[in-house]
Amino acid sequence: MGNSFGRLFRLTTFGESHGKALGAIVEGCPAGLELDEEQIRLEMQRRKPGQSKITTQRKEEDEIEILSGVFEGKTTGTPIGIVIQNSDQKSKDYSHIADKFRPSHADYTYFEKYGIRDYRGGGRSSARETAARVAGGAIAKQFLAAKGVKIQAFVSQVGDLALEKPYHELNLDVAEENIVRCPDPETAEKMIALIDSVRLDRDTIGGVVTCVIKNTPPGLGEPVFDRLHAELGKAMLSINAVKGFEYGSGFEGVKMRGSQHNDTFVKEGEKVHTLTNHSGGIQGGISNGEDIYFRVAFKPVATIMQDQESLNEAGETVTVSGKGRHDPCVVPRAVPIVEAMAALVIADFLLLSKTNKLSEI
Numbered sequence: 001m002g003n004s005f006g007r008l009f010r011l012t013t014f015g016e017s018h019g020k021a022l023g024a025i026v027e028g029c030p031a032g033l034e035l036d037e038e039q040i041r042l043e044m045q046r047r048k049p050g051q052s053k054i055t056t057q058r059k060e061e062d063e064i065e066i067l068s069g070v071f072e073g074k075t076t077g078t079p080i081g082i083v084i085q086n087s088d089q090k091s092k093d094y095s096h097i098a099d100k101f102r103p104s105h106a107d108y109t110y111f112e113k114y115g116i117r118d119y120r121g122g123g124r125s126s127a128r129e130t131a132a133r134v135a136g137g138a139i140a141k142q143f144l145a146a147k148g149v150k151i152q153a154f155v156s157q158v159g160d161l162a163l164e165k166p167y168h169e170l171n172l173d174v175a176e177e178n179i180v181r182c183p184d185p186e187t188a189e190k191m192i193a194l195i196d197s198v199r200l201d202r203d204t205i206g207g208v209v210t211c212v213i214k215n216t217p218p219g220l221g222e223p224v225f226d227r228l229h230a231e232l233g234k235a236m237l238s239i240n241a242v243k244g245f246e247y248g249s250g251f252e253g254v255k256m257r258g259s260q261h262n263d264t265f266v267k268e269g270e271k272v273h274t275l276t277n278h279s280g281g282i283q284g285g286i287s288n289g290e291d292i293y294f295r296v297a298f299k300p301v302a303t304i305m306q307d308q309e310s311l312n313e314a315g316e317t318v319t320v321s322g323k324g325r326h327d328p329c330v331v332p333r334a335v336p337i338v339e340a341m342a343a344l345v346i347a348d349f350l351l352l353s354k355t356n357k358l359s360e361i
């Protein structure tokens with residue numbers, strides 16, 4: 001339970017941060033998709049630890065090995081198994097807190113739930129698990145690319161430093177050219193300096209990742225419960241350290257009047273289009289064909305290199321201090337994770353949408 005995501009396009013992950021390996025099993029990917037392994041590797045490189053001075057210094061290559069479900073470069077429709085070896089575990093960094101709870105990490109809640117916890121590197125609660133999500137999401141991304149759907153995420157805020165311009169006034173393609181993954185080079189420099197100074201203070205800082213999905217066909221999503229934005233929200237809130245999700249006008253929208261907020265419909269050739277997009281491409285839980293865009297808020301990382309008061313398993317007051325390799329800010333590496341989870345949601349709804357109309361069954 002709790003280790004799988006999706007209904008028709010389905011991802012299951014396994015593995016712990018300091019265990020032998022992590023893995024992904026993708027089920028439901030249609031047969032005959034040309035799978036570019038290099039593209040999956042590129043996505044893994046975008047997420048891997050040790051990629052720059054502003055990320056954790058754990059060194060993992062995050063090489064993937066595809067075990068099944070692909071023949072002569074094409075998917076066969078059977079489960080795709082992928083394994084990612086762990087090679088740079090330093091479990092001794094965690095010996096001093098084996099029976100202590102780091103404030104705001106998952107140590108206490110895992111112990112309460114299971115009565116036992118793999119304290120090595122946070123075990124299953126470590127964001128190392130997201131390596132498997134990125135591998136699975138990379139397959140969903142390729143499936144979507146073949147249908148013309150494009151997903152792009154970028155860092156839009158670190159601490160108080162936020163991009164002023166909306167996404168459509170930015171060249172999102174340049175985001176990958178800097179280590180923080182912000183599409184405005186000047187703001188990127190400031191963000192990098194801010195993360196670096198926070199790191200030198202032995203502290204951590206939060207941030208926001210914005211994601212844009214282009215060319216989604218209208219009609220994806222369910223009118224009740226499994227609304228498209230609800231599933232995107234669940235996908236995003238399932239990522240480690242996420243504290244907030246908003247789509248379209250989001251929380252800012254409450255400041256507007258209906259007369260300002262409504263998106264006017266117009267016809268452009270054969271296509272229905274809206275003049276503004278406060279809806280964020282989703283109305284009534286269903287995609288309307290406009291860009292889908294949303295923002296995901298990440299908290300400051302819990303493990304800080306400072307003494308903090310906490311409790312141990314016996315309920316005694318103890319001092320806890322982080323050791324080892326940790327991210328001073330998660331957003332640069334969260335960008336490909338957000339894209340992967342978004343791809344899984346859209347791929348799943350794309351398959352489900354084939355059951356909407358009698359004429360399509």
Ligand SMILES: Cc1cc2nc3c(=O)[nH]c(=O)nc-3n(C[C@H](O)[C@H](O)[C@H](O)COP(=O)(O)O)c2cc1C
Pocket residue numbers: 056104105106125126127130239240241242299301302303325326327330333334337
């Ligand atoms: C890309 C990424 C990297 C992370 N790196 C760290 C880290 O180095 N140290 C840490 O304590 N937490 C890190 N986290 C956050 C923890 O995994 C997360 O706080 C923990 O699982 C508890 O879950 P919660 O914050 O969602 O409640 C990271 C999260 C992400 C998305």
Ligand SMILES: C=C(O[C@@H]1CC(C(=O)O)=C[C@@H](OP(=O)(O)O)[C@H]1O)C(=O)O
Pocket residue numbers: 017018048049056057058060089090120121122123125126127128129131240324325326327
């Ligand atoms: C190793 C990765 O990131 C880790 C995420 C993480 C956490 O608590 O989430 C804690 C640190 O690792 P460890 O589990 O070794 O202490 C990070 O280095 C990775 O993303 O591949």
